[in-house]
Amino acid sequence: MNTTTGKAWRAIKFGPPAESVELQQLTWEAPPEGHVLIRVSTAGAGFPDVMMTAGQYPLLGDPPFGLGEEAAGEVVAVSTGSRLSVGDRVTGITAFLQGWGGFAEYAYLREISTIRIPPTMTDEEAGGFPIGFRTAYAALVDRTPIEAGQTLLVLGAAGSTGTAAMQLGKALGAKVIAVAGSQDKLDFCSRHGADHVIGYRDENLTARLTEITDGRGIDLIFDPVGGDTAATALKSIARNGRIALVGVASGNPVPLNPMDMLLRNYSAVGVLATPGDPEAEALVWERLAELAGAGKVTMPVGRVYDFHDVPRMITEQSTPGPGKSVVRVASA
Ligand SMILES: NC(=O)c1ccc[n+]([C@@H]2O[C@H](COP(=O)([O-])OP(=O)(O)OC[C@H]3O[C@@H](n4cnc5c(N)ncnc54)[C@H](OP(=O)(O)O)[C@@H]3O)[C@@H](O)[C@H]2O)c1
Incomplete structure (x- = not known):
């Protein structure tokens, strides 16, 4: 694949989101092994975004790093041996622990923590489902x-x-x-x-x-x-x-x-929701996809933010309303 360029929200330092978070132009290479690259439609938001920008998130080091733990969208590139295909509509956990987040026009998803979106699920519900x-x-x-x-x-x-x-x-x-x-x-x-x-x-x-x-x-x-x-x-x-x-x-x-x-x-x-054994992790996501596909679980959406409002969104996650906050990155 050729490289892809687009915009991404990144923490450049710790502090209030209006000062610590910046919209930057980035280049995405072909996805690394075990990942797919998606064009992001929506990305789930929440309290961890507050912790990350404040320097209180225990699994991340110092900035700069990309924000957004989860995202949904369309697959634009896969790595060797992938079970997914270009064009699939998917949702999953981003490579945020490696510095690549979901509040971005493109995002890497960790493939074992990614599912195809059931047809009944909206983009907003999908973006806020994984975490x-x-x-x-x-x-x-x-x-x-x-x-x-x-x-x-x-x-x-x-x-x-x-x-x-x-x-x-x-x-x-x-x-x-x-x-x-x-x-x-x-x-x-x-x-x-x-x-x-x-x-x-x-x-x-x-x-x-x-x-x-x-x-x-x-x-x-x-x-x-x-x-x-x-x-x-x-x-x-x-x-x-x-x-x-x-x-x-x-x-x-x-x-x-x-x-x-x-x-x-x-x-x-x-309880820490991180993958251990890849086979066991794949089963977890299969089961979650089945439950969602059968309509037994859904993620009710709360506030929906525009892509340009990510700093305000992070500030407001300290006092969230009911339901899952979601950032809409691209129009359907
Ligand atoms: N272990 C893991 O793998 C894992 C994964 C994801 C998140 N987390 C952690 O889980 C925590 C919550 O994350 P989240 O995404 O669910 O956050 P969230 O969407 O912001 O929800 C937190 C809820 O807690 C309530 N709350 C806040 N302070 C409270 C208090 N003093 N007493 C009672 N309720 C209070 C809030 O509303 P009301 O007070 O109005 O009811 C809010 O609805 C964070 O610390 C996050 O880092 C852990």
């Missing part, structure tokens, strides 16, 4: 498997990973209790998979969980939030219950007390 669902899968299937009939408490439930956990939990047969901070977010959770909703700002979380579970407690807490909300939720964990440690949207991890864990018989499990 949330890969993370929810890492927790609810791999690290802290949930069984049908168990209770799943989802913190940050109207956010990106929380929404995916609600949907996947429901598809796996769990009873889903969603926690969020405003009425519009609670209404959103009721529409997208929650059996019960609790407002952590206005309601007594402990009392509501006792009432909903008849005093039995929660089998699994999905925690992308940490801090006080997670600490309060932990008081209602069932015997043999588990908390999946996913993230720190509150700014702090949940405080854990080994003596409390011992005396009340529960465990805390770290």
Whole structure:
């Protein structure tokens, strides 16, 4: 393939997005082994973009680097041995860990973490699908498997990973209790998979969980939030219950007390959605594509931003609305 040129948003230093993020002209070579190159239609946005520009994202070094962990679009070039073809409509995880992000006119996708987009999925839903669902899968299937009939408490439930956990939990047969901070977010959770909703700002979380579970407690807490909300939720964990440690949207991890864990018989499990064995990773994405294709899970879209509004988008991800924020890079 000839080289391709286009524009890409890159972090040039750490700091407020208006100063730290720049639209640059780049050249993309043929995709490296294990990757495809796409012309980007949409790219998912979220709290990790805030962390990356602030210098708080643990898996990246210093700028410059491309922003955008996930993207959807049309394949324009493949590497040797690819199972995908030029022209396929796909969505997947970008090569952001190697400095090449998705808020760009072209993006490299890691092929084992890429699926063909089911015909029922819109470009916006597709661009915001990979990270949330890969993370929810890492927790609810791999690290802290949930069984049908168990209770799943989802913190940050109207956010990106929380929404995916609600949907996947429901598809796996769990009873889903969603926690969020405003009425519009609670209404959103009721529409997208929650059996019960609790407002952590206005309601007594402990009392509501006792009432909903008849005093039995929660089998699994999905925690992308940490801090006080997670600490309060932990008081209602069932015997043999588990908390999946996913993230720190509150700014702090949940405080854990080994003596409390011992005396009340529960465990805390770290969850990082990165690929291990390539075959196992391919199966994860096959299963996610099947669930999405069958309409059992979707990523409800929240705010949609124009490509030129990426710095504003990042600033606004500190106080996201319900659903997944998406950047539209190219018109359909
Ligand atoms: N482990 C992994 O592999 C993995 C993968 C992806 C993301 N993450 C991490 O997971 C975290 C969340 O990411 P995300 O993309 O889901 O973020 P998001 O879309 O911004 O959602 C976070 C949610 O948390 C809620 N929240 C914020 N502060 C809160 C508090 N003090 N108490 C209760 N809820 C609070 C927010 O809304 P309300 O407060 O209004 O309800 C928001 O809906 C981040 O730390 C991210 O880095 C981890």
